[in-house]
Amino acid sequence: MKPVLRFDDPSITVAVVGCGGFIGSHLLQAIFEKTCWRVFGVDLESYRIQQHLANPRLEFLCADLADSSVIKRVAAFPVVINLAAICTPSRYMDEAAEVIRSNYDHPARLADACLKSGAWLVHFSTSEIYGKTSAESGLLNEDHTEISFGPVSASRWSYATAKLLTERYIAGLSGLSWTVVRPFNFVGPYMDYMPGVDGEGIPRVLANFSSALVRGEPLALVNGGKAKRSFTSVHDAVEFLFCLFGAAPESCDHQAFNVGNPDNELSIGELAQKMRSIYASIRGVDVSSIPEPREISGEEYYGAGYEDSMRRLPDVSKAERLVNFRARTPLDEVLRESLEWFVSHYS
Numbered sequence: 001m002k003p004v005l006r007f008d009d010p011s012i013t014v015a016v017v018g019c020g021g022f023i024g025s026h027l028l029q030a031i032f033e034k035t036c037w038r039v040f041g042v043d044l045e046s047y048r049i050q051q052h053l054a055n056p057r058l059e060f061l062c063a064d065l066a067d068s069s070v071i072k073r074v075a076a077f078p079v080v081i082n083l084a085a086i087c088t089p090s091r092y093m094d095e096a097a098e099v100i101r102s103n104y105d106h107p108a109r110l111a112d113a114c115l116k117s118g119a120w121l122v123h124f125s126t127s128e129i130y131g132k133t134s135a136e137s138g139l140l141n142e143d144h145t146e147i148s149f150g151p152v153s154a155s156r157w158s159y160a161t162a163k164l165l166t167e168r169y170i171a172g173l174s175g176l177s178w179t180v181v182r183p184f185n186f187v188g189p190y191m192d193y194m195p196g197v198d199g200e201g202i203p204r205v206l207a208n209f210s211s212a213l214v215r216g217e218p219l220a221l222v223n224g225g226k227a228k229r230s231f232t233s234v235h236d237a238v239e240f241l242f243c244l245f246g247a248a249p250e251s252c253d254h255q256a257f258n259v260g261n262p263d264n265e266l267s268i269g270e271l272a273q274k275m276r277s278i279y280a281s282i283r284g285v286d287v288s289s290i291p292e293p294r295e296i297s298g299e300e301y302y303g304a305g306y307e308d309s310m311r312r313l314p315d316v317s318k319a320e321r322l323v324n325f326r327a328r329t330p331l332d333e334v335l336r337e338s339l340e341w342f343v344s345h346y347s
């Protein structure tokens with residue numbers, strides 16, 4: 001059963017796996033600002049959370065969730081938030097087996113350990129579990145939408161398949177206290193990396209476009225940039241977690257929640273134009289001086305076996321009804337904040 005969590009209770013310690021990542025770094029900041037809790041944090045890396053490493057309220061373990069002794073230590077805490085995953089699209093294509101181990105094997109073993117210890121598991125899944133949606137797909141609902149994936153030859157679906165199997169595994173563990181979060185394209189500062197500077201391969205779209213802008217290169221519109229996404233401020237996403245922490249157990253135990261912002265829906269092509277304009281305004285230059293995007297096929301960009309879902313629009317009524325949460329940050333606001341951070345960090 002989800003424990004009662006008072007924000008002013010200093011005896012509470014929450015375990016956050018993947019605390020050094022994009023969402024994890026924002027979550028740590030918010031926990032230290034808004035609560036008296038302690039954090040047992042695990043990650044393979046810590047460069048995004050340097051400012052917290054000396055905080056006596058954080059015990060940080062640089063370790064791999066694949067290690068069974070790490071799983072045992074994490075599950076000993078009453079609240080376990082699992083953010084750890086390989087979650088960059090280019091890796092779904094090139095390293096499918098590793099992606100499946102990361103998104104199914106490790107979280108399933110963590111779920112087993114939480115069942116044994118009685119911990120409440122908050123597991124981060126993905127909006128990709130809705131699969132190969134079409135341009136006509138309407139609102140995606142947690143409990144009613146039917147799901148279909150592309151063929152096994154299309155490696156793109158390795159991540160989504162593993163995430164969905166983990167959800168099914170968690171839901172099938174009788175006696176486990178769990179909540180699943182399905183993020184819809186969170187964006188904000190600290191997302192991913194700049195290729196060739198502090199990471200390799202192709203990052204997610206925000207860092208991908210930001211990197212191209214800073215380098216003065218055209219933004220790559222995969223398959224014409226026609227796919228639509230609903231972008232969500234990472235600050236709203238963290239706010240959702242606090243609604244969850246404060247909610248009654250019967251509102252969130254054994255529930256999967258979409259966390260997204262349907263008001264921020266646009267095509268990737270429209271996102272590219274918006275980011276060009278915001279970047280031009282940050283630099284104080286005319287937008288015509290920023291290169292126009294270039295179109296490229298998915299196969300050419302990501303390799304053979306690339307497929308996409310054309311629209312991902314979240315039904316957010318469940319989060320509103322059960323935990324009183326609705327994302328409110330307009331896209332322009334979070335894009336400007338993200339780009340300003342990117343420019344100051346990498347220039």
Ligand SMILES: NC(=O)c1ccc[n+]([C@@H]2O[C@H](COP(=O)([O-])OP(=O)(O)OC[C@H]3O[C@@H](n4cnc5c(N)ncnc54)[C@H](O)[C@@H]3O)[C@@H](O)[C@H]2O)c1
Pocket residue numbers: 017018019020021022023024042043044045063064065066082083084085086087102106124125126127128182183184185186187192
């Ligand atoms: N950001 C989004 O929009 C989004 C969308 C859909 C799903 N998600 C899910 O939310 C979670 C967090 O996403 P994020 O954007 O913060 O990703 P991220 O890559 O920035 O963070 C993940 C962190 O997990 C760590 N990690 C990976 N494997 C590990 C392991 N074996 N042991 C220990 N640490 C490990 C990484 O080092 C990284 O710091 C992931 O599960 C992801 O699939 C995020």
